[in-house]
Amino acid sequence: MQKVPNDSIFEGMAAYVAVVNAGSFVAAAQALGHSSSYISKEISKLEKRLGSRLLNRTTRTLSLTDAGRAYYERANQIIIDAENAERSINQLQETPSGLLRVNAPGSFGSRHLLNVFGEFMQHHPEVKLELEFNDRVIDVVAEGYDVVIRVGAIKDSNLVARKFTQSRMVTIAAPSYLEKYGTPLNAEELTQHPCIVYSLLPTPTLWTFYKDGQRININVEPRAICNSSHIEVSMATQGIGITRVPLFTCEKEVRECKLQLILDDYDEVPFEIFAIYPHRQYLTAKVRAFVDFVVDTFKENSV
Numbered sequence: 396m397q398k399v400p401n402d403s404i405f406e407g408m409a410a411y412v413a414v415v416n417a418g419s420f421v422a423a424a425q426a427l428g429h430s431s432s433y434i435s436k437e438i439s440k441l442e443k444r445l446g447s448r449l450l451n452r453t454t455r456t457l458s459l460t461d462a463g464r465a466y467y468e469r470a471n472q473i474i475i476d477a478e479n480a481e482r483s484i485n486q487l488q489e490t491p492s493g494l495l496r497v498n499a500p501g502s503f504g505s506r507h508l509l510n511v512f513g514e515f516m517q518h519h520p521e522v523k524l525e526l527e528f529n530d531r532v533i534d535v536v537a538e539g540y541d542v543v544i545r546v547g548a549i550k551d552s553n554l555v556a557r558k559f560t561q562s563r564m565v566t567i568a569a570p571s572y573l574e575k576y577g578t579p580l581n582a583e584e585l586t587q588h589p590c591i592v593y594s595l596l597p598t599p600t601l602w603t604f605y606k607d608g609q610r611i612n613i614n615v616e617p618r619a620i621c622n623s624s625h626i627e628v629s630m631a632t633q634g635i636g637i638t639r640v641p642l643f644t645c646e647k648e649v650r651e652c653k654l655q656l657i658l659d660d661y662d663e664v665p666f667e668i669f670a671i672y673p674h675r676q677y678l679t680a681k682v683r684a685f686v687d688f689v690v691d692t693f694k695e696n697s698v
Contacts (some may be wrong), residue, residue: 405439408470410434411449415467419457491520491684499544502624502644503668504528507698508544508689516690522681530595530623534604536673541682543671546641556669557686560693562641563665566602568655572634578657579637582606582613584659589618589636602639605662628654641666643698665697 413423414434424431442449449463459467499508505528516524535543535554549556566585568578579585582604592599592615599620604611618636622625624644631638631645632653648654670686672678 400484400616404444407437407444409474410437411441412471413472414438414450414457415459415463425475467529484499490521491519491681493679493681494523494525495542495681495685496525496527496540497542497544497685498527498529498533498540500530500546500624501528502530502628503544503546503561503641503698505625507643507645511689511692514692515685518688519681520682522685532595535671541672541679542685545669547666547668547670549671554671555671556671557690558667558695559690560667560695560698561665561667562643562698564639565627565642565645565649565656565665566637566639566658567631567649568637568657569632569634569653571654572636573655575634582611582658582661585613585615585637588616590615591619591621591630591638592617592638593624593627593640594620594622604658605664608662611661635663646698670696 397459410423410427410429410433413427414420417423417426420431420438424434427434445466447462447466448460449466451460462503464674482695497512512524512526516522533540533545535541545556546562553660576588579588582602585602590600590602600615600617602615604613609615615637619630621630624640627638628645628648630636632648637657645654649656670689672682672686676693
């Protein structure tokens with residue numbers, strides 16, 4: 396197993412390189428913010444550890460031995476590499492750049508985030524974007540995403556979640572369906588209609604409504620079960636049955652009268668939509684810039 400260098404090795408190396416570059420112990424001490432005696436002790440410890448004299452020094456002159464010259468060439472390059480490494484990390488913290496991996500629910504992403512992504516990349520040309528739209532549950536850390544857009548409550552307290560908008564659940568059906576089968580007048584009548592349900596919910600066939608603060612649970616009969624809100628909306632538009640989805644998945648179809656809101660006199664229970672990322676400390680510039688951009692774009696307006 397390779398031995399890991401300790402801090403004293405790097406301190407002695409830095410002191411030695413500073414002395415050679417500055418041409419004196421005094422100038423090196425000023426450059427490093429230490430005393431001359433500290434620099435002298437570090438050089439002495441370094442020479443003892445190496446078992447070789449690196450510098451020939453008098454009160455007036457300073458010269459390198461052959462060993463000192465060979466050590467300086469290697470040590471100076473190590474110091475330069477270390478400074479470049481720190482500079483590259485600092486740049487990541489200051490300038491949005493590099494690959495940004497983002498995951499979002501399919502219907503929300505395609506309907507509300509595509510323009511956001513485009514505008515963000517116009518503002519930050521050094522950022523490369525990797526997008527994935529799907530409705531499955533994502534493990535943010537294990538799957539290596541920088542930001543995940545999530546609908547509803549966040550259970551993992553180890554993640555940072557910033558709310559940027561909200562929506563609500565709506566019950567919808569095509570006008571052709573309602574003309575043929577009638578419009579339910581209350582939630583209980585949904586049991587008499589074929590429904591389209593979302594398979595990724597814990598209890599897909601259990602629909603919850605609220606009236607005057609009271610919770611009402613309805614077990615519906617599924618005619619179709621699917622794992623995408625986009626598919627639910629499409630099937631409802633074709634008159635297959637009634638479905639219940641977030642408003643952001645169907646607002647365009649409702650506006651164009653392809654779908655109709657029903658049972659909309661029940662209490663509205665809004666749910667929040669978040670941008671989630673793994674760490675608050677040492678946040679990279681690309682993540683900070685993207686999350687700030689999303690929050691600023693929506694300004695917590697409902698969708």
